[in-house]
Amino acid sequence: MVTPIDPTGLGFLLAENRAMPMHVGGLQLFRKPEGAGRGYGRELYEHMSGTERIAPLFLKHPHRSLRTAGHLVWEQDEQFDIEHHVRHSALPKPGRVRELLDLCGLLHSSRLAWERPLWEAHVIEGLRDGRVAMYTKVHHSLVDGVAAIRLMASVLSPDPATRGMPPPWGYREEPAAEAADVADIPGQALRTALGITAEAAGMPAALIKTLTKSVRNEASAVSLYAPRTMLNQQVTGSRRFAAQDWPIERIRGVGKVTGTTINDVVIAMCSGALRSYLLDFDALPEQSLVAMVPVGLNAKQSHIASTEGGNALGSIMVRMGTELTDPGARLRSVHASMKDGKEALSSMTPVQILAMSALGQAPAILTPLLRMQGIVRPPYNVIISNVPGPRTTQYFNGARLVGTYPLSIPIHGMALNITCTSYAGLMCFGLTGCRRTVPHLQRLLGYLDHELGALERAAGVS
Known part of the structure; x- marks a missing residue:
């Protein structure tokens, strides 16, 4: 058939x-x-x-x-x-x-x-x-x-x-x-893609506002460029994988004290870890790294774009604050950028969000297809996604599932992908990188752990 x-x-x-x-x-x-x-x-x-x-x-x-x-x-x-x-x-x-x-x-x-x-x-x-x-x-x-x-x-x-x-x-x-x-x-x-044309006509005001922020290099729903890093170059087919989990309660504890979300804290952990990793190679840019963070469209029903549920069809471009030395300041930078991106998407319908996200993805897709790596700046530096999983302990024919870790897709110009999934009180990180472009990938696990501790200390969490 x-x-x-x-x-x-x-x-x-x-x-x-x-x-x-x-x-x-x-x-x-x-x-x-x-x-x-x-x-x-x-x-x-x-x-x-x-x-x-x-x-x-x-x-x-x-x-x-x-x-x-x-x-x-x-x-x-x-x-x-x-x-x-x-x-x-x-x-x-x-x-x-x-x-x-x-x-x-x-x-x-x-x-x-x-x-x-x-x-x-x-x-x-x-x-x-x-x-x-x-x-x-x-x-x-x-x-x-x-x-x-x-x-x-x-x-x-x-x-x-x-x-x-x-x-x-x-x-x-x-x-x-x-x-x-x-x-x-x-x-x-x-079917969703076929419906874009009908609703996109209502986008101009939101589009102009969002693109204005992008031209000013204020990451929002769209990012036109990000600083070039060692992560943003050609990849090989060889992969390296690193994985570890942390209790969600620790992450939530930082969020409660600082007035931020679980996803804000996850991105801040990645920010601090990438800052330390790039410093190891004397490769930290002066400007903030930009992360592409997928969002769930089903949360649009409550008028708030969410990064913690639903099919990831939209995206927000987040300034990670990697140029800042203080972990608390990095978290505030991430929170402000996430809030700005959510507000931009909250004024759009789900189909408009999909169209906007397609616009944001265009530079990342066209650059490798046109073989322009190294000529134009990348629209973002890393992908960080958070996929919800089962909240309670699960079994397969009596065997207890004790950990679940996602592996994703590095592409030319985007050599590192960080995907998290929640499971039974744990936030499980899966880091997939090009083996040559992202050497010593496992170091990032230690830096993630260190950064969570640093965020707890900055927030005064005992």
């Missing part, structure tokens, strides 16, 4: 090359169920690979031929091989988290083959503390990061006694609402 590819998905497929694999990923860590033996990793793999019926989303791959007039379309894989997509791996000794992250970086570096459905899952054992990990990756033409997290959550249960849960790619006669939404996301994105 052949089906068309929506414009957004087609864009991700055409933009892909060896240096820029266009898939999102996730690392989940599970604690074995009560009574599970040493062979649990093998049992989990056999369950994951033993699925007889596969959901349609996971059976299609891109195809073009004379029959399709040279156009890319989705075609169902008639020779689907589950053993190609679900694999079993083991870590080398000593089986630390470091070895696990190294393996995830390696797996995230390779492109998904177009002649097969665009996804993989790896059950990984060998951690010395007995936990079992699963790394998954799915092409961005099929789902985005939000959809991927929802897809994983759809097969989890808050009850450790629940059994019989299928893997995310398993076919379900009556799929959960979340899983159904995931399958329909490409169509929703297409």
Whole structure:
């Protein structure tokens, strides 16, 4: 069966090359169920690979031929091989988290083959503390990061006694609402894009105000340029991954005292960490770094653009205050910039927000396509996104999910992507970077931890 590819998905497929694999990923860590033996990793793999019926989303791959007039379309894989997509791996000794992250970086570096459905899952054992990990990756033409997290959550249960849960790619006669939404996301994105023209006419006043701020280099909903840094150059296809989590209560505690949001504090943590990291290489610019922060459009119903929920279809450009030495001052700078961006978006409809965000993305997309890196300044320096996950502890057939960390997509001119997801009282950071352009990526984890402590001290949080 052949089906068309929506414009957004087609864009991700055409933009892909060896240096820029266009898939999102996730690392989940599970604690074995009560009574599970040493062979649990093998049992989990056999369950994951033993699925007889596969959901349609996971059976299609891109195809073009004379029959399709040279156009890319989705075609169902008639020779689907589950053993190609679900694999079993083991870590080398000593089986630390470091070895696990190294393996995830390696797996995230390779492109998904177009002649097969665009996804993989790896059950990984060998951690010395007995936990079992699963790394998954799915092409961005099929789902985005939000959809991927929802897809994983759809097969989890808050009850450790629940059994019989299928893997995310398993076919379900009556799929959960979340899983159904995931399958329909490409169509929703297409319908939203087609509606832009009708409502964009109401944008001029907001557009003029926002562009005026951008020309003055006051980051808001749109950023026209940011200082050039070592992060904003050509990338290679090799990836490095770093991950760690912090209690949300610590982050919320800083926010309560300072009158800022959880997301403000997360961005301020990233600001201080990037400042320290760039200072290590004598590469900190005098001007503030600019972060692109995706926002959820569903919060527009309450007239406040949100960075903590919903499908990330809009974006705010945030001045990170990296030129400031005081952590409290950096947090205030981030808060002011976020507030300004939200106010700019609050005067627009969701479709206008989408159009504005597309305008903001244009320099980042066109610059690598036109091979103008190093000639024009980047519109922003780093992507920082925060995707909500389950608020309570979840289980997969009795195995407790103890951590979930997203992997994302570095592109030419944007060598570092920081994505966070909340889970059961934790804020889980996933840092994906080009291995060559962003050396010693793991240092950022230590700087993030140090910056949270510095923010607590600046706020007077005990």
